[in-house]
Amino acid sequence: MNGKAINISNGAETAGQSGLVRCREDDTGHLQREQELRNGKFVGLERMYDREGRLQRERTVNEKGNSQGRVAEFWPNGKLRREEFAENGRTQGAARRFDATGRVERVAFHGDGQELFSAEYNAQGQLSRLMCPRNSVLPEDRKPCGFDGVIDTVLHTHTGRPAAQLRYDQxxxxxxxxxxxxxxxxAQQLMQDGRRVHRSFYTExxxxxxxxxRVYAPDERTLRDSRGTLHSQRRYGSTGQITEQRTFAEGREVLLERWYLNGALRERSALTGTGDQARLRREQFRDDGTLALREMLTTEHQPVGTQQYFHDNGRLAVEEQYTDPDVRGRTRATARKQWDEAGKLVADDILLEDGSRQRKAGGLDS
Known part of the structure; x- marks a missing residue:
């Protein structure tokens, strides 16, 4: 320090001292480190060098030992590799990264403890990644983020192939x-009537x-965010026909519809009522459109009320009666009727609590 040898591990030698401490490699004499000492504390300029004595990193540290102000890293050829600014160790403001030729690889801006803007570039200088801020923070965000007007910004892969197109406005x-x-x-994402719409595709x-x-209920999330409350969901077959649709209200599914590939309705389930009186009415159909079953369920999928099953010819085959849910939410069957395909009643039973059945007296009517 100041041209004299000093042992920085000995507090007695550094106490009250001020100056620039330089550390060199014994064998080569190459500079390895420079640190500013102020009244016995390492505060101020700090530089780190590689084994060949080339500057690797430069920063200023505060009394807590954290970065304060400009932080820079360098390539072996001396060109700037990374530059950012820190506030007590936390990145604040602009941050840039460069390749060994000086080409910008990444630009970012930090504020309020988070990264607000970032842009990455491939070897051809084309945008490959982009995250836009709510308000312009750097010159690099103005055009691609639409602060100069609505724009379609194309993102590219590392080989230069177009990978995505983003439309931004302010x-x-x-x-x-x-x-x-x-x-x-x-894939595709867009806004419709204040709702986020996410579409996925496959190749055929x-x-x-x-x-x-997927259509999401209106919220404050960004367009590409895949979280949030659903408003509806649709699935499609290979020829583009719809095969399933779900509708939601306040995050709860209230309607489910499914179709066969021939376009015929396969299933329809609708939720009615609220609280303990909420019921799911479900109907299933064969691919020719005839009704196969009609049932009523609780939200715990316990059968309740009347359940009906149908023959292929559309005639009623079985009808069962169930109780309302007990305190544990369970139900049980109390009666069961059965008809043949011609519509003749072949069974009419009362179902007892122990699981046994009792045939009604008076015979069976057609």
Whole structure:
């Protein structure tokens, strides 16, 4: 320090001292470290060097030993590798990363303890990743994030192939389309009536085919966020026909519909009522459109009330009666009727609590 040898591990030698401490490698004499000493404490400038004596990192530290102000890292050729600014060890403001030629690889901005903006670039200088802020924070965000007007920003892979197209307006993402390696649409997100709409696709015969669509209830989440309360969900077959649709109210599924690939309705389940009186009415159909069963269930999927099953010809085959739920939410069958395909009653039973049955007197009527 100040041209004199000093043992920095000996507090007695550093106490009250101020100056720039330089540490060198014994064999080569290459500079390894520089640290500023203020009144016996390492506060201020700090530089670290590699074994060849080339500057690797430079920063300023505060009395707590944390980075304060500019923090920079360098490539062996002396070019800047990374630069950011810190507030008591926490990144604050702009942060940039460069390759060995000086080309920008990443730009970011930190505020309020989080990263607000980031942009990454491939070797061709094309955008490969982008996260936009709510308000412009750097010159690099103005055009791609739509602060200069609505824009379609294309993201590229490391090879330069288009991977996604994002439409921004004043930092707000309006729509996003993603492509597969074959250049076929694989995913899409957009806003409709204040709701986030997410669509996923698969490839069929070299074409993009819609597989699923999810619509979220209005909220404050960003467009590409896959969390949140669903409003509806649809699934589609290979030819584009709808095969399933779910509808939600306040996060609870209230309607389920399924279809066969021939377009005929396969199942319909609707939730009615609230609380303990909530019931699920479910109907299932054969692929020719004839009704196969009609049942009523509690939200715990316990049968309640009248349950009906039908023959292939559409005639009623079995009808069962169930009690209301007990204190444990369970129900039990109390009666059962059965008809043949011609409509003739062949069984009319009372079902007892122990599981046995009692045939009603008076015979069976057709």
């Amino acid at each position: 930092g707000r993402l309006l729509s996003a389309t993603e492509w597969s390696a074959d250049g076929i649409v694989s 015969g070299g074409k993009s085919v819609l597989r699923e669509e």
